[in-house]
Amino acid sequence: MTRDQAPYWNTNVARHAGILRAVPPGCGAALDVGCGDGLLASRLARRCGRVVGVDTSAEMVARARAAHLEPAFLEGDFLTLDLPVEGFDFVCSVSAIHHMDFEAALTRMRELLRPGGVLVVVGLAREGSAADRARRAAAAPLVRAVKTVRRATTPEGMPTTAPVMTYREVRQAAWRVLPGVGYRWHLLRRYSLTWRKP
Numbered sequence: 190m191t192r193d194q195a196p197y198w199n200t201n202v203a204r205h206a207g208i209l210r211a212v213p214p215g216c217g218a219a220l221d222v223g224c225g226d227g228l229l230a231s232r233l234a235r236r237c238g239r240v241v242g243v244d245t246s247a248e249m250v251a252r253a254r255a256a257h258l259e260p261a262f263l264e265g266d267f268l269t270l271d272l273p274v275e276g277f278d279f280v281c282s283v284s285a286i287h288h289m290d291f292e293a294a295l296t297r298m299r300e301l302l303r304p305g306g307v308l309v310v311v312g313l314a315r316e317g318s319a320a321d322r323a324r325r326a327a328a329a330p331l332v333r334a335v336k337t338v339r340r341a342t343t344p345e346g347m348p349t350t351a352p353v354m355t356y357r358e359v360r361q362a363a364w365r366v367l368p369g370v371g372y373r374w375h376l377l378r379r380y381s382l383t384w385r386k387p
């Protein structure tokens with residue numbers, strides 16, 4: 190395995206390359222919210238001076254600590270953990286924000302970012318309109334094929350939950366908290382939000 194090769198692939202890992210491209214040059218400190226088994230945090234550690242991964246799952250944090258020496262992994266609720274305000278140049282979160290109160294989580298991420306810092310949130314949402322459902326149906330064969338070819342797997346014990354907010358609700362709420370936020374829909378059933386703190 191080369192240094193940058195993931196030990197497994199899934200539709201979350203598929204977004205890692207884009208997230209890593211968004212890391213600002215000279216990133217001193219980065220935070221991964223809902224870090225799971227720590228794979229993305231370990232990749233961030235090659236680009237940033239200090240990386241912190243936080244997760245509520247004791248099992249995930251134990252696995253992250255066992256697999257990766259470098260990032261610091263904290264067990265607890267991101268919304269209440271003691272983290273430094275304006276302490277991070279880069280904050281990211283993959284498929285975790287739908288486990289939390291969306292606006293409260295975005296507000297906290299905004300607060301923890303330094304001015305000039307970058308935030309990337311990759312999330313899941315629900316189809317809320319006929320157009321959303323048609324787009325999902327059109328993409329389904331390709332999504333199935335990619336997942337089969339890439340042998341998509343979810344690490345055992347990873348906490349998951351179904352999203353409640355629709356794509357439209359996500360866009361509207363994100364715009365309220367992060368004016369000017371960039372929004373993208375991704376074929377493999379994810380959206381991403383990208384924002385630079387003024």
Ligand SMILES: C[S@@+](CC[C@H](N)C(=O)[O-])C[C@H]1O[C@@H](n2cnc3c(N)ncnc32)[C@H](O)[C@@H]1O
Pocket residue numbers: 201202222223224225226243244245246249265266267268282283284285288289347348349350
């Ligand atoms: C679907 S998993 C995604 C994990 C990882 N980001 C990935 O891409 O593989 C969602 C993670 O968010 C964590 N989580 C849920 N609510 C959280 C909270 N309030 N604070 C921190 N982590 C949380 C869960 O324990 C779980 O590990």
